[in-house]
Amino acid sequence: SVRSEIALANAQELMNKTNEKCFAKCVTKPSSSLSSTEETCLTRCLQRYMEAFNIVSKTYTARISKERETS
Amino acid sequence: SVRSEIALANAQELMNKTNEKCFAKCVTKPSSSLSSTEETCLTRCLQRYMEAFNIVSKTYTARISKERETS
Amino acid sequence: SVRSEIALANAQELMNKTNEKCFAKCVTKPSSSLSSTEETCLTRCLQRYMEAFNIVSKTYTARISKERETS
Amino acid sequence: MDNTKFDESTQKELQTFLDREQAQARLHSSIHNLTSMCWDKCITSTPGNYFARGEESCLANCVERFLDTSLFMVKVIEQQRQSIGQ
Amino acid sequence: MDNTKFDESTQKELQTFLDREQAQARLHSSIHNLTSMCWDKCITSTPGNYFARGEESCLANCVERFLDTSLFMVKVIEQQRQSIGQ
Amino acid sequence: MDNTKFDESTQKELQTFLDREQAQARLHSSIHNLTSMCWDKCITSTPGNYFARGEESCLANCVERFLDTSLFMVKVIEQQRQSIGQ
Incomplete structure (x- = not known):
């Protein structure tokens, strides 16, 4: 269905962005394998990016509905 | 019409880019409201970005037509 | 044909990215013409970017086929 | 494209459905872009078990001030x- | 898509119109990208009431040298x- | 869109062909994005006649570690x- 396609595209986009941002932050000098320091950083970064996404989602949708009420 | 849709899309793209560039330049540490310093910076940045767009437009189209004549 | 359209789009995208990356690296302060230092830098940058593209292509496709075998 | 298969009320329903789904997709795209932009602005330290001091409020303020900027x-x-009109 | 509704000359006119509009859209897109890229390269100070010294000429030079770079x-x-062919 | 012109086996062949071409386009797009991202990460010096020490291996490692990151x-x-399920 159109609806589940949008949900899937949304989840995939979130994963792509998370990988991109966390690789940029945690793997600054790519070597022959991921070090344990890099893996710890990636695990934490994944959690923080998901939280950031939730904070942005909530703040944005709350603001949009507030704007709609006042206008 | 197709023509007015393109003009509208062009104006919207210009507004989006202006907001993005000027927010990046003027609001470096987002706080609980826009300060008057930030608003002054945004007003000037808006004027400068529109000017920059006009300079780039003129230079680009002049060059393109020059290239077409010589080829 | 669809195939040659994809090959053309691929070559154009490679040229666009090369121009963008090498202009950013070699022409840091745009003046009234390209200097010989800038042109030397652009020539080398073009060669390096093409090499980088080949290294990435090879590494990526080798890895993708390895992943497919093991799964 | 042949629309004659659907009667008018079905067509309208379909349009409403598609409009709503498109608005949803635009909303998601805005949220992804804002998350990416505000992440780069607010999260400057190495990720820890919790957000560093000020990072969480920076994220929320970043969204609010970006929307303020658009309205401004x-x-x-x-x-x-x-x-100019005067 | 049913094209049989239009006669040949109408179809050609339509094609010419659409081609021109598409070229216009590509032109706009190039100008937006160049403005964004040259803004980041040339405008390094906090925006003032006027462009800072050298910023205006930098913007024009940036466009010209970018096109020079593509041709080069x-x-x-x-x-x-x-x-290689020799 | 009128598909009735093609019989079933031709339609399937066409679909397979289009799927393969689309996969090819996605592959190209990934390679362009990775080249751009790994270039920015690994090539920090002014371009010379050869890659600087470590740049070539950095490019290959960048691709491999980015894919490792996705799997991780x-x-x-x-x-x-x-x-959570426990």
């Missing part, structure tokens, strides 16, 4: 138009 | 092809 | 789901 820019443009 | 790159590729 | 992230998400 529209207001400035309106004012400039009026001052 | 094509020339280099042509030369390399010929030297 | 999926594993972390799976583990978090399971620990």
Whole structure:
């Protein structure tokens, strides 16, 4: 269905962005394998990016509905 | 019409880019409201970005037509 | 044909990215013409970017086929 | 494209459904872009078990101030138009 | 898509119109990208009431040198092809 | 869109062809994005006649570690789901 396609595209986009941002932050000098320091950083970064996404989602949708009420 | 849709899309793209560039330049540490310093910076940045767009437009189209004549 | 359209789009995208990356690296302060230092830098940058593209292509496709075998 | 298969009320329903789904997709795209932009602005330390001091409020403020900026820019443009019109 | 509704000359006119509009859209897109890229390269100070010294000429030079770069790159590729062909 | 012109086996062949071409386009797009991202990460010096020491291996490692990162992230998400399910 159109609806589940949008949900899937949304989840995939979130994963792509998370990988991109966390690789940029945690793997600054790519070597022959991921070090344990890099893996710890990636695990934490994944959690923080998901939280950031939730904070942005909530703040944005709350603001949009507030704007709609006042206008 | 197709023509007015393109003009509208062009104006919207210009507004989006202006907001993005000027927010990046003027609001470096987002706080609980826009300060008057930030608003002054945004007003000037808006004027400068529109000017920059006009300079780039003129230079680009002049060059393109020059290239077409010589080829 | 669809195939040659994809090959053309691929070559154009490679040229666009090369121009963008090498202009950013070699022409840091745009003046009234390209200097010989800038042109030397652009020539080398073009060669390096093409090499980088080949290294990435090879590494990526080798890895993708390895992943497919093991799964 | 042959629309004659659907009667008018079905067509309208379909349009409403598609409009809502498109609005949803635009909303998601805005949220992804804002998350990416505000992440780069607010999260400057190495990720820890919790957000560092000020990072969480920075994220929320970043969204609010970005929307303020968009509204402010529209207001400035309106004012400039009026001052030219005088 | 049913094209049989239009006669040949109408179809050609329509095609010419659409081609021109598409070229216009590509032109706009190039100008937006160049403005964004040259803004980041040339405008390094906090925005003032006027452009800072050198910023305006930097913007125009940025566009011209970017186009020079594109033409130069094509020339280099042509030369390399010929030297391989010898 | 009128598909009735093609019989079933021709339609399937066409679909397979289009799927393969689309996969090819996605592959190209990934390679362009990776080249751009790894170039920015690995090539920090002014371009010379050869890559600087470590730049070539950095490019290959960048691709491999980026793919490792994607797989690692999926594993972390799976583990978090399971620990919540307990």
